[in-house]
Amino acid sequence: MNPAPMVALVGNPNAGKSALFNALTGARQKVGNYPGVTVERKVGRMALDDGRPLELVDLPGTYSLDPQSPDEQVTRDVLFGRQEGERTPSALVVVIDATNLDNHLRFVLQLIALGLPTVVALNMIDMAARDGLEIDVSHLSAELGVPVVATVAVRKRGLNELRDALGRAVGGGGKAIFAQEESKGISTLQREARRIAAAVTTQERQTNPWTKRVDRIALHPVIGPILLAGLMFVMFQAVYSWSKVPIEWLASLQAWLGTQAVTHLPDNILRSLLVEGVINGVGSVVAYLPQILILFFFILLLEASGYMVRAAFLMDRLMAGVGLSGRAFIPLLSSFGCAIPGIMATRSIDDPKDRLTTILIAPLMTCSARLPVYAVVIGAFIPAKKVLPGVGLQGLVLFCLYLAGIMGSMLVAALFKRTITKGGGGGFLMEMPKYQMPVWRDVALGLWQRAYLFMRRAGTVILWVTIALWALTSFPKAPDGVKQSEYSIAGRIASGIEPIVRPVGFNHALALAIIPAMAAREVAVSALQTVYSIDSGDDEKLGQERLATRLRGAWSLPTALAFLAWFVFAPQCLSTIAVIRRETNGWRWPLFALGYLFTLAWCAAGITFWTATALGL
Amino acid sequence: MRLDQLPLHQQSRIASIDWNDLSPREAQRLRELGFDDGVEIEALHRGALKGPLACRVGRMIIALRRGVAASVTVEPA
Numbered sequence: 001m002n003p004a005p006m007v008a009l010v011g012n013p014n015a016g017k018s019a020l021f022n023a024l025t026g027a028r029q030k031v032g033n034y035p036g037v038t039v040e041r042k043v044g045r046m047a048l049d050d051g052r053p054l055e056l057v058d059l060p061g062t063y064s065l066d067p068q069s070p071d072e073q074v075t076r077d078v079l080f081g082r083q084e085g086e087r088t089p090s091a092l093v094v095v096i097d098a099t100n101l102d103n104h105l106r107f108v109l110q111l112i113a114l115g116l117p118t119v120v121a122l123n124m125i126d127m128a129a130r131d132g133l134e135i136d137v138s139h140l141s142a143e144l145g146v147p148v149v150a151t152v153a154v155r156k157r158g159l160n161e162l163r164d165a166l167g168r169a170v171g172g173g174g175k176a177i178f179a180q181e182e183s184k185g186i187s188t189l190q191r192e193a194r195r196i197a198a199a200v201t202t203q204e205r206q207t208n209p210w211t212k213r214v215d216r217i218a219l220h221p222v223i224g225p226i227l228l229a230g231l232m233f234v235m236f237q238a239v240y241s242w243s244k245v246p247i248e249w250l251a252s253l254q255a256w257l258g259t260q261a262v263t264h265l266p267d268n269i270l271r272s273l274l275v276e277g278v279i280n281g282v283g284s285v286v287a288y289l290p291q292i293l294i295l296f297f298f299i300l301l302l303e304a305s306g307y308m309v310r311a312a313f314l315m316d317r318l319m320a321g322v323g324l325s326g327r328a329f330i331p332l333l334s335s336f337g338c339a340i341p342g343i344m345a346t347r348s349i350d351d352p353k354d355r356l357t358t359i360l361i362a363p364l365m366t367c368s369a370r371l372p373v374y375a376v377v378i379g380a381f382i383p384a385k386k387v388l389p390g391v392g393l394q395g396l397v398l399f400c401l402y403l404a405g406i407m408g409s410m411l412v413a414a415l416f417k418r419t420i421t422k423g424g425g426g427g428f429l430m431e432m433p434k435y436q437m438p439v440w441r442d443v444a445l446g447l448w449q450r451a452y453l454f455m456r457r458a459g460t461v462i463l464w465v466t467i468a469l470w471a472l473t474s475f476p477k478a479p480d481g482v483k484q485s486e487y488s489i490a491g492r493i494a495s496g497i498e499p500i501v502r503p504v505g506f507n508h509a510l511a512l513a514i515i516p517a518m519a520a521r522e523v524a525v526s527a528l529q530t531v532y533s534i535d536s537g538d539d540e541k542l543g544q545e546r547l548a549t550r551l552r553g554a555w556s557l558p559t560a561l562a563f564l565a566w567f568v569f570a571p572q573c574l575s576t577i578a579v580i581r582r583e584t585n586g587w588r589w590p591l592f593a594l595g596y597l598f599t600l601a602w603c604a605a606g607i608t609f610w611t612a613t614a615l616g617l
Numbered sequence: 618m619r620l621d622q623l624p625l626h627q628q629s630r631i632a633s634i635d636w637n638d639l640s641p642r643e644a645q646r647l648r649e650l651g652f653d654d655g656v657e658i659e660a661l662h663r664g665a666l667k668g669p670l671a672c673r674v675g676r677m678i679i680a681l682r683r684g685v686a687a688s689v690t691v692e693p694a
Binding site for chain 1: 642643645646647648649650651653656661662663664665666667668669671675676677678679680681682684685
C-alpha cells in the first residue's frame with residue numbers, strides 16, 4: 001500500500017503554525033523526537049475533502065534555512081529530503097502572519113525557491129483587519145506564483161479553501177524539481193519581500209494599539225518586574241494549593257490498589273514486588289502529575305498569550321550577570337516545580353552552550369519533591385517560634401534552603417560559563433509576538449501531550465528503576481532479629497558509603513535513606529520510616545510525628561542541618577538524570593552532573609555540619 | 618546616532634549597520650529579523666540597569682541587547 005503523501009508545515013515562529021496544525025489535524029497527532037537530536041517531531045493525519053489521506057508534519061518554527069540551531073537544521077534536512085526518519089515532503093504549507101508580511105515573505109521566497117509544490121496560508125487575517133491592514137490576496141498570489149489562502153487558524157476559518165488548494169498541489173503537481181540550495185543572499189530576498197508586502201498591503205490606520213498599551217505596563221522598568229514577581233507568586237501558590245486535592249486522590253488510589261493487592265494475592269515475593277516496587281514506587285512519581293500539569297498550564301498560558309518573551313526580556317539583565325540570557329529564565333522557573341519539564345523547556349534556548357549550562361543548573365532549583373523531606377526535618381529540629389512579627393523560624397529556614405539553591409546555581413553557572421561552557425554567547429535577540437487570547441483547545445492539547453509523555457516515562461524508566469531499588473532493599477532476606485534494611489544489599493552498600501559521608505555528620509541510617517531516595521527525593525522520608533522501624537500505617541500525619549520524635553532522638557542538630565544542606569544540592573532523582581541523558585544525547589553530561597552535584601552536596605553538608613558543631617549547636 | 622542612544626518613541630530609520638562588529642550568528646539573526654538599511658525603527662522600551670532594548674523594526678517588535686544595538690546607526694525618519 002502506498003503511504004499517504006507527506007505535507008510539511010513550515011513557517012516563522014509566531015505565525016500561528018501550531019494553531020493551524022491543531023486545527024487541521026484535531027487530536028489525531030503524535031509527538032516524538034527526531035533521531036539523535038532533541039527536536040520535537042509532531043505528525044498528524046488529515047483527510048482532503050475528496051477523502052484522500054495526508055500526513056501532516058509540523059516542522060519547528062524557524063526564520064530561515066541556515067543551519068544555526070538544531071531546529072533549523074532539522075527543518076532544512078526535512079525539506080531537502082535528507083532527514084533520517086522522514087520522507088521527502090510531497091508539498092509544503094507555508095504559514096505566514098498577515099500582520100507581518102514584510103518579514104515573513106522573505107522566508108516564503110526562500111521556500112518557494114526549493115521547487116516543491118507550495119501553498120501559502122496567510123494566517124491571522126483577522127488581526128490584520130483589526131490593525132487596519134488590507135491585503136490583496138490574489139495580487140499576493142500572483143506576485144509569489146503560488147496559491148495563497150487567507151486563514152484564521154484559531155477560529156478554523158479558511159481551512160476548506162486551504163484543503164482544496166492542498167489537494168491540487170499534492171495531486172496535480174507532478175514531481176518536485178529538486179531542491180537547489182538557496183542562491184540569493186538574505187538581504188536581496190528581504191528587499192524583495194518588502195517590495196511585495198508594500199505592493200499588496202494598504203495601511204488604513206495605526207497598528208497594534210493593544211500590544212503597545214499592555215507593553216507600556218508589562219515592560220515598564222519598575223512596574224514590569226513587580227508584575228512578573230506577582231505572576232510568579234500566584235503561579236507557585238497555585239502549583240502547591242490547587243494540587244493538594246488531586247494528590248490526595250492519587251494517594252488514596254495508590255493505597256487502595258496496594259490494599260487490593262495485599263488482600264487478593266498470596267503473600268510472596270511477587271506481591272512484595274507489585275506493592276512495594278510497582279504500586280508504591282511508580283505511585284510516588286505519578287503523585288507529581290497534578291503539580292506538573294498545573295505548572296505547565298501556566299507556562300502554556302503565558303506562552304500562548306505572548307507574555308513569556310516579555311518575562312525573558314525583564315530577566316535578561318539579571319541572567320546576563322552569570323553569562324546566561326533571559327531565555328534561560330523560563331526553564332529555570334519551571335524547575336522549581338520539577339526539573340524534568342524545566343530541562344525539556346531548555347529546547348527553546350538556541351545557543352547550545354547556554355542551553356547546556358541551563359540544563360546543568362536546573363537540578364539546583366528547589367523542586368517540589370524536596371518539600372516532603374524539608375518538611376519532616378524542619379518540623380523535627382527547628383522550633384516553631386517567631387523571629388520577627390509574622391516571620392516564623394521554620395519558614396525562614398525553608399526560605400534559606402530555596403535561596404541556597406538559587407545562589408548555588410548562579411555561582412555554578414558563572415563558573416561553567418567561564419570554563420566548560422565558555423564562549424558561544426548567543427546573547428539575547430528575539431521577536432516579541434503580539435499579545436493574544438490563548439486558545440483553550442490548544443492549551444488543553446498541550447497539557448494532554450505533557451501528561452502523556454510524563455506517564456509514559458513513569459511506565460518505563462521509572463518502573464524499572466523502582467523495581468531495581470526494590471530488589472536492592474529486599475534481598476537477601478534477613479534472618480530473624482536482624483533488620484531487613486541493614487541486611488539487604490542496600491544496607492551493605494550503605495555500610496560501604498558510610499565512611500564517605502561520616503565526616504559530614506551522616507550516620508548509617510542516613511546513608512541508607514539516601515540510596516532509595518535516588519529514585520525520587522521524597523522516598524527518603526519513607527526510607528527513614530523503614531530504617532527507624534516506624535509503621536506509617538493509615539494515618540500519615542501520625543507517622544510523620546512519630547518519625548520526627550525518633551529523628552530528634554537519633555540525630556544531633558548539626559546532622560539534621562547537614563542533611564538539609566545535602567538535599568539542596570544532591571542529584572537524588574534518576575528521572576532528572578535520564579532526561580539530561582536524553583536532552584544531551586549521551587552519558588557524558590548526566591555523569592558530569594551527577595559528579596559535580598554530589599561533590600557540591602558533600603561540601604555543603606560538610607560546611608554546615610562543621611560550622612554547626614563549632615558553634616556548639 | 619546609535620540605536621542604543623535613540624530616545625524612546627522617536628520615529629527613525631536605519632542608516633547603516635556595522636556588520637563587522639557583530640558575530641556571524643548575531644549578524645544572521647539581525648538580518649532574519651528584518652534589520653536592513655532604510656527600514657523604519659523606533660525604540661519602545663529599555664530594561665532597567667542597562668538591560669535589553671525593545672524596538673519596533675518594520676512591523677515587528679524585537680528585543681536585543683544594547684551591545685548589539687550599538688552596531689546599528691539610525692537617522693530621523
